[in-house]
Amino acid sequence: MSSPKQIIERLFNAAGIKINGNDPWDIRVNNEKIYNRILSKNSLGMGEGYMEGWWDCDDLDGFFFRILANQMDSKIPIDIGTVLTVLKARLFNQQTKEKAKEVAYKHYNIGNDLYKKMLDKRMIYSCGYWENAQTLDEAQEAKLDLICRKLKLESGMRLLDVGCGWGGLAKYAAEKYAVSVVGVTLSEPQAVIAREINKGLPVDIRVQDYRDLNEQFDRIVSVGMFEHVGYKNYSAFMKKISVNLTTDGIFLLHTIGGNTTETSTDPWINKYIFPNGMRPSAKQITTAIEPVFVLEDWHNFGLYYDRTLVEWLKNFEQGWPAISKDYDNTFYRMWRYYLTVSAVSFRVRKNQLWQIVLTKQSSLRGYQSVR
Numbered sequence: 001m002s003s004p005k006q007i008i009e010r011l012f013n014a015a016g017i018k019i020n021g022n023d024p025w026d027i028r029v030n031n032e033k034i035y036n037r038i039l040s041k042n043s044l045g046m047g048e049g050y051m052e053g054w055w056d057c058d059d060l061d062g063f064f065f066r067i068l069a070n071q072m073d074s075k076i077p078i079d080i081g082t083v084l085t086v087l088k089a090r091l092f093n094q095q096t097k098e099k100a101k102e103v104a105y106k107h108y109n110i111g112n113d114l115y116k117k118m119l120d121k122r123m124i125y126s127c128g129y130w131e132n133a134q135t136l137d138e139a140q141e142a143k144l145d146l147i148c149r150k151l152k153l154e155s156g157m158r159l160l161d162v163g164c165g166w167g168g169l170a171k172y173a174a175e176k177y178a179v180s181v182v183g184v185t186l187s188e189p190q191a192v193i194a195r196e197i198n199k200g201l202p203v204d205i206r207v208q209d210y211r212d213l214n215e216q217f218d219r220i221v222s223v224g225m226f227e228h229v230g231y232k233n234y235s236a237f238m239k240k241i242s243v244n245l246t247t248d249g250i251f252l253l254h255t256i257g258g259n260t261t262e263t264s265t266d267p268w269i270n271k272y273i274f275p276n277g278m279r280p281s282a283k284q285i286t287t288a289i290e291p292v293f294v295l296e297d298w299h300n301f302g303l304y305y306d307r308t309l310v311e312w313l314k315n316f317e318q319g320w321p322a323i324s325k326d327y328d329n330t331f332y333r334m335w336r337y338y339l340t341v342s343a344v345s346f347r348v349r350k351n352q353l354w355q356i357v358l359t360k361q362s363s364l365r366g367y368q369s370v371r
Contacts, residue, residue: 004035015070017063025062027055047268051334060336064344107274108165108187111326115166117319118312122168123193126224126254127305127353136311139304144172147221150297150357150370151250153177157218160184160244162210163225167194167203174201182217184208210237213244219252220245226255228277231263234288242292248365250357251293255280256305257352273338279351293358296367302352309343 002010009019018026031054037045049055057063066072115123120140128139129146147169153159155178161170164183167190173179180202185191186209194205210225220241229237241251258279264270265278289295316335324332345351359367 004039005032008035008038011072015066015072017066023062024059025057025066027057027063029055031055042267044267044271047272047334047337050337051272051330053333060340061344064341065347068341068344068348068350108185109189111323112166112189112193113323113326114316117323118316122172123166124168125165127301128308128311129301130304130307131301136308136315139308139311140168141172144169145176146370147223147252147254147355148173148177150355151219151221151252152370153179153219155179158182158216160213160215160217160220162220162222162241163228164190164194164205165224166190167198167205169221169223170194170203170205171198171201174198174203179219180204182206182215184210184213211240213240215244216246217244217249218246219250221252221254223254224256226253227274227279229280230276230278231280231284234280234284235291238288238292242360245360247360248363250296250359250367253285253354253356253358255285255354255356257282257285257302257354259350259352269338272334282354285354285356289356289358292361294361294363295356296359297355297357297369299355299357299371300352301355302346302349305346305351305353306343309339309346313339313343 005019012019012027016025017023020026020028031049034045034049034054037049037054039045041048115125119125120128120136122137122140122144124140124144127143128136129143130139131142133139133142151159153173157177157179159170159173159179159181161173161181161183164170164185167183170181170183174181181198181204183194183203183205185194185205185207188207191205191207194203198205222241226237245251256279258281261281261283262278265274270277286295313336316339320332342351346353357367357369359365
């Protein structure tokens with residue numbers, strides 16, 4: 001009968017990774033209990049073990065690439081914790097109004113200074129558009145302009161930004177396209193900065209759940225928020241957007257997506273990074289939009305998220321000395337782990353990034369796709 005160490009060694013060897021080997025992507029084990037922890041908790045045990053220093057790796061990027069490219073994450077025996085997480089997600093709505101606030105508390109409210117150091121000058125926390133960009137600032141500005149052109153914004157229009165973050169898109173649209181904007185977020189710290197940078201512009205930033213909206217907008221956009229909606233709420237989300245969109249309006253959905261239909265997320269990501277979040281699949285999205293929207297355009301540029309996340313990691317590491325007093329080493333290791341595994345997940349095409357343009361079924365307008 002194989003020991004936990006032998007089982008993990010075989011799995012890693014199949015991916016070209018050696019325990020205490022000489023290659024930079026090999027892992028160094030600092031606590032022999034890590035083998036049992038991985039087998040008993042799967043990805044949660046792996047992530048927590050790294051956070052607590054039970055194992056190290058000089059090239060974390062190379063390690064994750066070999067793990068994910070060889071699909072080794074799916075070959076570790078399923079633990080009871082993962083089974084319970086999946087059952088919980090299937091049986092209960094993990095994204096009710098009350099539960100939706102949890103991700104704001106645990107992720108977006110952990111410090112504006114952290115995000116200022118990590119993100120671009122506009123604090124855009126979503127995939128950049130690198131088609132002709134050389135820097136993170138350029139990639140994010142190109143993404144904002146692409147969104148505005150896809151929405152076909154015109155002076156005087158009213159735009160709703162669902163999940164407005166720190167207000168960068170609202171500011172760009174108001175300044176460049178002369179539209180008025182309502183932005184909603186569940187994060188008070190985000191709203192503080194969003195209101196500050198949009199002072200003097202026709203921008204109204206609200207701390208409000210999207211489910212409480214009941215107004216009319218010429219255009220609606222949601223960037224990097226749909227991942228927090230939850231599959232039990234996809235249809236209700238689309239119907240709420242439709243109710244708030246004028247007859248000839250346009251809705252643009254910018255979201256991370258998965259290749260397969262799932263009803264829960266990775267246990268480590270769920271516990272430490274994005275509580276109650278999940279990647280929608282194409283099937284889940286199209287099922288939700290079919291009763292109310294016409295699909296006008298579906299644009300995938302998921303590979304650009306790899307480069308975006310790599311830039312965020314560089315910024316985070318460079319900015320760490322200035323913010324380290326507010327965190328601890330466990331947080332530092334957790335954040336590096338999160339950014340690195342996320343970048344690799346897009347590189348190996350496990351995750352996608354979709355921009356989807358929708359119009360109402362009652363609309364008679366034509367739509368010319370924009371790239």
